[in-house]
Amino acid sequence: MAEILVLTEHRQGEMQEISLEMLAKGQQLAEQTKKELTAVLLGKGVASMADEVKRYCHHILVMEDDLLANFNSEPYQDVLSFLIKERKPSLVLMGHTAFGMDLAPPLATAAGIPLATDCYEIEVKGDAVIPYRQMYGGKMCAEVHFKEAPCHMITVRAGSFPAEGLKEINGAVEQVSFQFDKDYAYKKFLQYVEAAVGDVDITQADVLVAVGRGIGDSENLPMVEELAKLLGGVVACSRPVADKHWLPKERQVGTSGKTVKPKLYIAFGISGAFQHLAGMKNAATIIAVNKDPKAPIFSVAHYGIVDDLMKVVPSLVAKVRERKGA
Amino acid sequence: MDIIVCIKRVPEVAEIDLQVDQTGKSIKEEGLVFGVNDWDNYAVEEAVRIKEKHGGKVTAITVGSAESEEVIRRALALGADEAVMVTDPQADGSDAYAIAKVLAAAIKEIPYDIILTGVLADDDGCAQVGVTLAELLGIPHATLVTAIEIEEKQVKIKRELEGGMEEELVVATPALFTIQSGINEPRYVSIMGIRKVAKKEVATRDLGTLGLSPNQVGPAGSFTTVERIFPPPVGEGAQILEGSSDEVATKVMDVFQKGGVI
Amino acid sequence: MDFLEKHELYACLQCGKCTGGCPVSLRAPLNIRSLMREVLMGGSPEVALDCPGLWDCTTCAICTLRCPRGLKPSEVIVGLRAELVEGGRVPKTIIDALEGTFKHGNPWGRARQKRIEWKGDTAVKTLSDEGEAEWLYFIGCAPSYDPRLQRIPRILCRILETAGIDFGSLGTKESCCGNEIRRMGETGLFEELREENTKNFNASGVKAILTTSPHCFNTFSTEYDLDGFKVLHYTQLLADLIKEGEITFSKEVNKKVVYHDPCFLGKQHEIFDPPREILKAIPGLELLEFDRCRERSLCCEGGGGRMWAEGAGEGERNSEVRVKDAHAMGAEIIATACPFCLLTLEDGAKTTGLEEEMPIREILELVAEAMGFDDV
Numbered sequence: 001m002a003e004i005l006v007l008t009e010h011r012q013g014e015m016q017e018i019s020l021e022m023l024a025k026g027q028q029l030a031e032q033t034k035k036e037l038t039a040v041l042l043g044k045g046v047a048s049m050a051d052e053v054k055r056y057c058h059h060i061l062v063m064e065d066d067l068l069a070n071f072n073s074e075p076y077q078d079v080l081s082f083l084i085k086e087r088k089p090s091l092v093l094m095g096h097t098a099f100g101m102d103l104a105p106p107l108a109t110a111a112g113i114p115l116a117t118d119c120y121e122i123e124v125k126g127d128a129v130i131p132y133r134q135m136y137g138g139k140m141c142a143e144v145h146f147k148e149a150p151c152h153m154i155t156v157r158a159g160s161f162p163a164e165g166l167k168e169i170n171g172a173v174e175q176v177s178f179q180f181d182k183d184y185a186y187k188k189f190l191q192y193v194e195a196a197v198g199d200v201d202i203t204q205a206d207v208l209v210a211v212g213r214g215i216g217d218s219e220n221l222p223m224v225e226e227l228a229k230l231l232g233g234v235v236a237c238s239r240p241v242a243d244k245h246w247l248p249k250e251r252q253v254g255t256s257g258k259t260v261k262p263k264l265y266i267a268f269g270i271s272g273a274f275q276h277l278a279g280m281k282n283a284a285t286i287i288a289v290n291k292d293p294k295a296p297i298f299s300v301a302h303y304g305i306v307d308d309l310m311k312v313v314p315s316l317v318a319k320v321r322e323r324k325g326a
Numbered sequence: 327m328d329i330i331v332c333i334k335r336v337p338e339v340a341e342i343d344l345q346v347d348q349t350g351k352s353i354k355e356e357g358l359v360f361g362v363n364d365w366d367n368y369a370v371e372e373a374v375r376i377k378e379k380h381g382g383k384v385t386a387i388t389v390g391s392a393e394s395e396e397v398i399r400r401a402l403a404l405g406a407d408e409a410v411m412v413t414d415p416q417a418d419g420s421d422a423y424a425i426a427k428v429l430a431a432a433i434k435e436i437p438y439d440i441i442l443t444g445v446l447a448d449d450d451g452c453a454q455v456g457v458t459l460a461e462l463l464g465i466p467h468a469t470l471v472t473a474i475e476i477e478e479k480q481v482k483i484k485r486e487l488e489g490g491m492e493e494e495l496v497v498a499t500p501a502l503f504t505i506q507s508g509i510n511e512p513r514y515v516s517i518m519g520i521r522k523v524a525k526k527e528v529a530t531r532d533l534g535t536l537g538l539s540p541n542q543v544g545p546a547g548s549f550t551t552v553e554r555i556f557p558p559p560v561g562e563g564a565q566i567l568e569g570s571s572d573e574v575a576t577k578v579m580d581v582f583q584k585g586g587v588i
Numbered sequence: 589m590d591f592l593e594k595h596e597l598y599a600c601l602q603c604g605k606c607t608g609g610c611p612v613s614l615r616a617p618l619n620i621r622s623l624m625r626e627v628l629m630g631g632s633p634e635v636a637l638d639c640p641g642l643w644d645c646t647t648c649a650i651c652t653l654r655c656p657r658g659l660k661p662s663e664v665i666v667g668l669r670a671e672l673v674e675g676g677r678v679p680k681t682i683i684d685a686l687e688g689t690f691k692h693g694n695p696w697g698r699a700r701q702k703r704i705e706w707k708g709d710t711a712v713k714t715l716s717d718e719g720e721a722e723w724l725y726f727i728g729c730a731p732s733y734d735p736r737l738q739r740i741p742r743i744l745c746r747i748l749e750t751a752g753i754d755f756g757s758l759g760t761k762e763s764c765c766g767n768e769i770r771r772m773g774e775t776g777l778f779e780e781l782r783e784e785n786t787k788n789f790n791a792s793g794v795k796a797i798l799t800t801s802p803h804c805f806n807t808f809s810t811e812y813d814l815d816g817f818k819v820l821h822y823t824q825l826l827a828d829l830i831k832e833g834e835i836t837f838s839k840e841v842n843k844k845v846v847y848h849d850p851c852f853l854g855k856q857h858e859i860f861d862p863p864r865e866i867l868k869a870i871p872g873l874e875l876l877e878f879d880r881c882r883e884r885s886l887c888c889e890g891g892g893g894r895m896w897a898e899g900a901g902e903g904e905r906n907s908e909v910r911v912k913d914a915h916a917m918g919a920e921i922i923a924t925a926c927p928f929c930l931l932t933l934e935d936g937a938k939t940t941g942l943e944e945e946m947p948i949r950e951i952l953e954l955v956a957e958a959m960g961f962d963d964v
Contacts, residue, residue: 011487070493074466096453098487101445102469105454106461109423114549117422117452135450135555136339140346140353143553158488186498187466193484193492207587213340216696217681219898231587243508244680255488256470256506264585271340285585287578288564292341296558303581304564305574308735312571319575323588338691341699357701359691404676513676514683517690517776 002090003036004029007080008053009099010041011071012192015049018095020163022156023056025122026093027167030058032124035090037169042079042176044069050173056166063176070189073102075180080107082178089151091129096155097255108153114146115153120160129154138274138296158255159278200234202251207233208262210253210280211241214269214290214309218246223313224268230320236260238276254279268309272297289313327382327476330441331373332429332456333366333401335394336449350554362397365444369505371512372474373442374405380476383407385436389417389428395528402526403519404512410436414532416540421548422454428543429455430462431536440481441502445470453504460502467502468495472509590632591671595664597628599657606651606661611887616644616901620651620661627664633671642668643679644899647771647892648851653883669773669893678773685896686774689781693763694729695896703760706731706738710745714759715792723748723755724794726808728801729764730895730927736934737927741800743956743964744822750959751834753825755798758788765799767807767852772893782812789817798822802853802926803891809857821853823925823951827862830869837958840872845954846919847875848910848933849885850926858883863925866951870958876919878910886910888936890928907936911946925951 006026008019023039030037036058041050044064054060061083067075080103084092094100096118108115120141121132131144131154146152202208209228215221221235228235235251242252253260254276265283270276272288272295280286281300288301289312298304305312337358345354362370373384386401387410388394398409412432420428433441441463443456453469460467472492473484479499484492486506497503533540545551567577582588592598600621607613607621618641627636636642642665651661672678678686688697706727713719725744731737748755766781789797796818799805805821808814829835847867853859860882867875880886889899889906910933914922924930933948956964 011491016488072495098470098485101453102457102467102485105422105457106467108549109426109458109461115423115454116550117454130553133451134558136337136344136353137448137451138558139339139342139344140555141558142555145551145553147549147551149549187468188496190482190494190496192487193494194490217896231582233587239507245511250490252490256486256490258490264582264587285581286564287581293566294343298564298566299558301564303578304566305578306566307571307574311735312574315571315575316578319572319579320582320588323579341702343701359700361691511680512683514673514678514686515676516673516686516774517780518674519676519776521776 002088003038003059004033005038005040005083005087005089005092006057007040007092007094009095009097010043010046010049013045015052016095016097017163018097018156018158019053020056020166021158021161022093022095023053024163024166025156025161027056027169029091029122029124029129033090038087038089040080040083042068042076054171054173055168057169058171060171060173061176062173063178065180067180067184071099072184072187072189073106074184074187076103077107077110078180079176079178081111083176084111084113084151092151092153094153094155096157100155104153104155112149113151113153114149115155116144116146117155118157119154120157122154134274138272157274159281200251202234202236202253203258203260205234205260206263207231208236208253208260208264208283209233209266209268210236210238210270211268212238212270212276213240215241215246218244220310221246223317227313227317227320230317230324231264233262233264238270238273267297267301268313270297271295272300327376327380327440328438329373329376329382329384330433330436330438331366331369331384331386331401331406332441332443332459333370333386333388333397334363334447335360335388335390335397336363336447339448344557346555346557351552352555360393360396362400363444363447365446365505365507367512368507368509369442369444370401370404370406371510372505375510376474376476377405382439385410385438387429387432388412389425398528399520399523400515402523403515409526409528410531411528412531412536416533417543419545419548419551420543421550422450422452423458424543424548426455426458426462427547428536428538429459431538432531433463439499441500443502443504445504445506456502456504463502465500465502466497467504468497469504470506471503472506474503474509591667592628592631595667596659597624597664600624600628600659601657603656605654605656609650609654611648611650611906612641612644612646612889612899612901615903616899617641618644620665624661624664633668636668637672637677639668640900642672643682643893643897644901645892646851646887646889646894648887649856650851650887653855666771666773669771670775671773673773679897681896681898682772682893685893686769686772686777689764689769690777694733695764695768696729696733698733700760703732703762705733706741708742710742712745713756715756715794717759718756720793721754721756722794722796723753724789724792724797725755725757726765726797726799726804727757727762728799728804728927730931731800732762734927734931736931739964740927740950740952743952743961744800746961746964747826747835747952747955747959751829756792758792761788765804765807767803767811768891768893768895770807770811771891772896786812786814789814796820798825800927802850802857803928806852806856821859821925823853823862823866824859826955827865830866835959837869837871838960839958841870841954841958842872843920844874844876844918845921845923846878846914846917847881848878848888848922848924848929849882850924850929851885851887851891853925854885855883863951866955867923870954873954876917878913888929888932890932895928895931905936905939907932908940911936911940911942915942915946919946921954922946922948923951923954924948
């Protein structure tokens with residue numbers, strides 16, 4: 001009986017949220033296709049994680065080795081190729097993360113498996129598994145069809161499937177018997193580097209006033225800083241602003257920056273690229289200001305203002321001052 | 327240090343209301359402005375910087391329609407030494423895997439130490455072509471690269487991870503790296519600069535000259551096809567605050583107050 | 589011809605009249621006199637390319653106007669910037685402006701589709717798709733896209749309509765005039781814009797072009813080859829329409845208004861009187877003059893690409909000086925006739941904390957008020 005394989009992802013001893021999200025979706029797909037759900041956990045010293053993960057799947061395949069201690073696509077690829085050959089899953093799920101982006105394409109290519117990346121939804125229609133993904137910076141969605149094959153692979157967009165609905169299955173831990181025949185000296189992990197921590201920690205702030213490409217020019221930052229100050233908050237930003245070095249990298253919100261959960265998040269001139277939304281969508285209250293009424297940010301915001309931030313910021317500053325003065 | 331950099335011509339869609347075309351599988355391109363994929367621009371700049379520091383040659387390569395010549399010329403003006411353009415209508419409808427096959431075939435005849443691509447393309451956002459190409463060529467790779475340091479027969483790189491973390495790796499050459507935006511500050515390419523390379527030769531290739539058969543590319547040679555595209559469904563979405571700027575500001579104050587901010 | 593010959597650097601007397609008049613030499617690391625000498629002594633522009641003040645120049649051209657030898661120091665700066673542009677050594681904000689113009693036809697990189705966003709409900713025919721007209725009204729990039737400025741062309745359209753002027757615009761086909769692009773040193777891009785706009789002017793069937801901005805007016809009059817076209821800044825046409833009685837005012841504007849001469853209108857084209865005539869014609873309006881007015885007007889620092897480059901200057905900005913001067917003389921409004929001056933002076937009002945006391949207005953906004961246009 002073919003199974004659905006989920007590659008769990010962890011870093012520095014911590015299970016990544018995406019793993020649970022994939023298990024949740026995997027459970028649903030397994031039910032729909034009447035298959036079993038199998039998790040794969042590769043690493044070193046991962047026994048406790050295995051105990052956690054086995055609760056949510058029928059089987060968990062565990063392999064521990066020094067070569068797997070930190071993620072390296074090369075040994076991971078060899079173990080997974082072996083497992084896929086051995087177990088013939090019908091579907092392999094992986095995160096569309098720094099981990100999955102490095103691993104999925106070469107693994108799929110070497111094994112001749114059709115791959116769809118960065119998918120936000122997976123449907124089952126008859127025998128077919130149909131992934132959905134976004135294009136043009138989230139402005140279009142696409143229904144993707146796979147070429148017929150015994151196995152398909154999908155990388156899953158973080159935050160697409162809620163992990164809350166996970167059911168207890170309590171499967172069995174199975175050890176993988178695989179021998180490495182090389183030391184992978186040609187691609188070696190050296191160390192993790194923590195992004196420099198500046199004087200401001202945006203993850204701790206209750207109020208974040210975030211600016212995106214719409215700010216236009218670093219010259220316009222002071223007025224936003226003023227608003228943030230009036231609200232007792234700090235200024236954060238989206239990727240383009242950090243790329244331009246208008247604000248330091250540690251102010252960047254999103255999957256490649258910080259994930260934040262402030263009480264109030266105000267997004268000025270941020271269109272809402274997915275990777276940004278993933279980092280802030282759990283804020284208690286989100287206000288978005290954007291000229292483009294179709295900006296994706298409005299889909300996660302609670303309140304929206306369709307206008308130029310250059311007009312809105314000064315009027316908010318004035319109003320807050322007025323209220324505070326009163 | 328010989329470097330190949332793969333680039334793509336893509337539409338700029340910021341502020342644009344995209345429309346689905348008659349096929350239902352792609353967007354209407356009429357009126358859209360095209361340019362080099364943003365990530366690829368960083369990759370070209372990085373390639374040229376490495377060349378300027380360590381010597382060698384930079385070859386820019388693209389697969390696409392005849393219009394792609396504009397992004398190839400731009401790469402030459404930025405500092406690439408040679409250019410290869412693969413144009414063949416039979417390659418239309420190729421997925422990332424099929425495009426990687428075309429690039430692999432084109433790269434066979436070019437010597438290189440490293441290959442750079444952008445992490446992903448603005449249009450399809452697959453983040454797949456570069457790494458697939460590395461696998462087809464049988465060379466190691468790293469994605470999401472934010473720093474490159476050339477060493478003897480190897481390259482020390484940083485890759486971007488989630489949560490503001492990075493990791494450091496060493497990778498032996500030849501190798502392929504997909505370049506993350508922000509790795510450098512791409513220089514300006516002037517119109518005069520582009521004019522100066524107007525006469526420079528761009529090697530053109532088609533499937534025949536690359537030794538590929540039509541069924542290796544296009545939909546037949548692809549693992550995936552886009553069945554249909556559609557605008558994102560409108561979710562519950564935001565409550566839009568309307569009125570004069572003063573009225574809007576007042577409404578925002580109510581939100582602030584409700585949230586206990588003021 | 590090499591750089592030195594082209595700019596006649598051998599003829600420079602080093603008299604310093606250029607630097608003496610320069611509006612940024614006191615606050616920025618830019619001394620045009622010594623820069624000219626450095627290039628001459630160095631024998632090539634290369635020696636001056638690291639000058640930190642190169643992007644501070646506003647190309648107001650006072651240096652060129654004052655030079656007793658008829659040299660063009662401001663063009664030396666543009667030439668040096670051109671060297672930087674060709675080498676790709678350009679500040680990031682300038683790169684964005686140039687690339688935005690190359691791709692989308694405006695230095696803010698806004699979508700071409702949105703170029704007609706300013707119109708709102710204003711009906712303007714698009715030349716030549718929707719017929720012909722006597723005048724082509726060239727809106728300009730800043731008034732097309734900047735929300736603070738978008739009402740300016742709406743007001744002018746309403747005035748023209750009231751005066752029975754037959755006009756149209758290029759709609760989304762209008763591209764940046766290139767005045768600032770040329771001054772940022774991107775000669776090639778300027779040439780492309782000039783070619784494209786000229787082609788569109790010719791195809792529109794008009795014989796007269798009207799501009800909102802003195803900057804567009806400047807390049808069309810002096811750097812385009814528009815033989816057979818009449819090119820006017822709106823203040824020129826408006827002053828005539830008032831004189832001819834085609835425009836009448838129904839309301840008083842009881843304010844003391846001081847007029848700020850834009851460099852590209854005043855100094856460079858000696859259009860000093862039409863704006864003043866318009867203001868004086870407004871009932872109730874009392875026109876004041878700055879000490880530094882007309883050919884001595886203090887540059888607001890918005891020209892020559894400074895809208896996209898902060899520059900290296902420190903200390904008080906000229907716009908702040910201007911706002912304070914106006915406030916000190918008892919003016920209630922600063923009026924000007926240039927989109928860039930309007931924006932920079934408004935910034936000056938904000939940073940000096942005089943935002944409330946010293947509103948900055950386009951002349952057109954005061955005209956609209958006097959004509960009773962409440963809803964533009």
